[in-house]
Amino acid sequence: MDFELSEHHALLRNSLRQFFKERVAPHAREWDEAEHFPHELIPELAGLGLLGIKIPEAYGGAGLDMSAYAIAVEEAARVDGSLALTIASHNGLGTGHILAYGTEAQKQKYLTRACTGEWLAAWALTDPSSGSDAAGMRTKAVRDGNDWVISGSKMFITQGSVGGFCVVLARTNFEAPAQRGITAFIVDTKTPGYSASKKLKKLGCRSSDTVEITLEQVRVPDSERLGEVDQGFLDTMRILDGGRISIAAMALGLGRGALDMAITYAKQREAFGKPIAEFQAIQWMLADAQTELDAAELLVRRAAWLADNGRRFTAEASMAKLFASEVATRVCNNSLQIHGGYGYTREFDIERHLRDAKLCEIGEGTSQVQRMVISKHLLRG
Numbered sequence: 001m002d003f004e005l006s007e008h009h010a011l012l013r014n015s016l017r018q019f020f021k022e023r024v025a026p027h028a029r030e031w032d033e034a035e036h037f038p039h040e041l042i043p044e045l046a047g048l049g050l051l052g053i054k055i056p057e058a059y060g061g062a063g064l065d066m067s068a069y070a071i072a073v074e075e076a077a078r079v080d081g082s083l084a085l086t087i088a089s090h091n092g093l094g095t096g097h098i099l100a101y102g103t104e105a106q107k108q109k110y111l112t113r114a115c116t117g118e119w120l121a122a123w124a125l126t127d128p129s130s131g132s133d134a135a136g137m138r139t140k141a142v143r144d145g146n147d148w149v150i151s152g153s154k155m156f157i158t159q160g161s162v163g164g165f166c167v168v169l170a171r172t173n174f175e176a177p178a179q180r181g182i183t184a185f186i187v188d189t190k191t192p193g194y195s196a197s198k199k200l201k202k203l204g205c206r207s208s209d210t211v212e213i214t215l216e217q218v219r220v221p222d223s224e225r226l227g228e229v230d231q232g233f234l235d236t237m238r239i240l241d242g243g244r245i246s247i248a249a250m251a252l253g254l255g256r257g258a259l260d261m262a263i264t265y266a267k268q269r270e271a272f273g274k275p276i277a278e279f280q281a282i283q284w285m286l287a288d289a290q291t292e293l294d295a296a297e298l299l300v301r302r303a304a305w306l307a308d309n310g311r312r313f314t315a316e317a318s319m320a321k322l323f324a325s326e327v328a329t330r331v332c333n334n335s336l337q338i339h340g341g342y343g344y345t346r347e348f349d350i351e352r353h354l355r356d357a358k359l360c361e362i363g364e365g366t367s368q369v370q371r372m373v374i375s376k377h378l379l380r381g
Contacts, residue, residue, distance in 0.1 A: 003298075005071075012068055016075040019048065020083075028080035031207035032352055037162055038083070038207060042117040045087070052115030053091050055099060059107055060115035066242065066307040070249035070300055077253025078260070081356025082207040084253060085363075088246035089158040089208075090114070094121020097167045097184065097239050101227040106186060110165055119164025122189070124154035124213060125236060132369055134169075135178040135233055139215065141170035141185060148172075148185060148225065150218040153197070156363075160211035161196035163189055168215065173230050184232035186224045193218035204355030241317045242307060243364045248300045248320035251328035251360035252293065258328075258353045259289045262335035265348075269340075282338060289331040296324040315377035322370035325360035332357045 005013065023044065031038055045051050053069045055061025062068075069091060077084035095114045098106055098121075113119040127137040139152025150170050160166065166187050173181030187194055197214040227235050263286060266277035276282050299320040306313035332354040336343035343350045361367045 009067060009071055012064075013071050013075060016048070016050075016072055017078070019044075020075055020079045024076070024083055025079040028082070028207075029346070029349060029352065031080075032082065033206075033346070035201075035206045037086075037209045039162070041083070042120070046115065046117035049115075050087055051090060051117050051120075052095070052111070053087075055095060055111050055115055059111040061111065065304075066245060067301070067304040070245055070304045073246045073249040074253035074256070074300075077250045077356075078257035080207075081250065081254050081353065081359070082205045084250045085158060085205050085208045085359070086120075088243070088250055089123065090121045092243040092246045093123035093239060094159070094163070094165070094167055096242060097123060097226060097235070098186065100239060101184070101235050102186075103223075105223070106226065110186060113164065120159045120162055122157055122159040122163035122166035122213075124157050124160070124166050124168045126155050126157075128153055128155040128212065132366060134236075135182065137169065137171055137182065139168070139170045140174075141172050141183060143172075144219075146222050147219050148183075148222065150185060150187070150193075150215045150220065152215050154213045154215070156200070157196075157211055157213050159209050160213045161199065162209045165189060166194070166213070167226060169232050169236060176230055179233045181230050182233040182236075183229050184226035184235065185220050186226050187215075187218060187220055191218055191220065203358060204352070205359050240364055241314050244317040244321040244370075245300065245303045245307065245313075247360050247364050248296070248303070248317070248324040251321070251324040251357060252296050252300055254353050254357045254360070255289070255293050255296070255324070255328040255331040258332040258335040258350060258357075259286070259293060261348070261350050261353070262286060262289070262338045265339050265342075276338070285334045285338060289334060292327040293331060296320070296327045299323055315374050318365070318370040318373040321360070321365070322367055322374070325357070326367060328357040328360055329354070 049062030052061030053064050057063045073084050073088050098110050114121050130136040141148045141150045168185050168187050172183040193216040195214050196211040198212040200210045266282050269276050303313050303316040303320040336350045339350050
């Protein structure tokens with residue numbers, strides 16, 4: 001078993017690490033405090049292929065694999081969880097759904113523009129009242145001739161106000177079982193009736209765009225239906241499998257970044273006449289962090305490898321997300337502890353990493369949902 005990155009993946013990691021260090025790290029704190037979405041960075045992300053990582057070259061994408069995608073998200077998260085979330089949601093959810101289930105016309109229309117950054121992708125599953133019970137959505141789509149009319153609202157939508165299009169899940173059959181009466185649609189965000197009705201104030205990932213969207217009699221042609229009628233929720237569960245790998249990678253990157261900060265600080269900060277890195281209490285915290293992050297990395301790599309090789313990876317993706325997200329929170333918390341009182345101030349980036357990391361235990365399925373998925377697969381045999 002080879003535990004080393006391939007030459008291609010190693011080169012990608014190194015080049016992206018340098019880019020994020022030079023172009024993102026100096027601004028991440030400012031963007032976070034201002035809750036500023038970095039529109040100015042989008043052309044550079046597109047130029048690096050980060051807005052079409054897995055999209056085939058035929059549509060203008062980089063045509064890379066899941067492992068490369070995970071590396072990109074991890075490296076972004078080392079310096080900025082908000083940007084990592086933008087990259088992950090654009091690639092894994094919005095464009096990922098079209099890539100997996102879209103028609104050729106839909107791919108030509110949306111994926112080509114997504115790769116250039118002309119259109120960022122949003123993805124709307126959660127209703128305000130549904131949360132983890134995603135199939136309990138009340139947003140509906142009613143057939144009207146060759147069109148569908150969508151009404152309802154969606155919560156926690158990343159890129160909901162800055163995106164050019166949004167994949168919206170809506171109930172189309174109220175007689176069918178909850179998970180079999182939902183259909184996906186691609187909605188141009190300039191369509192009359194679509195609005196970002198509320199910008200959400202968040203604990204972390206503040207420079208990512210997260211909003212509530214309102215859909216008031218939004219009319220879309222049947223040509224913008226994504227996948228089969230009433231099968232959208234089942235397709236969504238498969239999309240989330242890949243999305244969970246990216247959130248696990250985001251958690252891993254936040255943890256790695258936090259540990260780097262803790263090591264640097266521990267070597268520089270002196271107490272009782274010597275650097276605090278020489279105290280066993282600090283050394284053990286650093287050792288635990290490194291051990292847990294290495295274990296998380298192996299879970300992320302395994303899930304990505306399974307995806308790249310056409311193998312089932314539902315449970316493995318959930319295991320990677322569950323473990324990596326909870327490890328990231330622990331590592332960020334202990335790294336802040338190593339910083340002491342200074343870590344509690346905004347003069348150091350560690351507090352931002354801790355705030356950003358918490359999202360990874362919630363987004364794209366909470367830790368409790370991941371445990372449900374894993375146990376279901378275990379008991380199924």
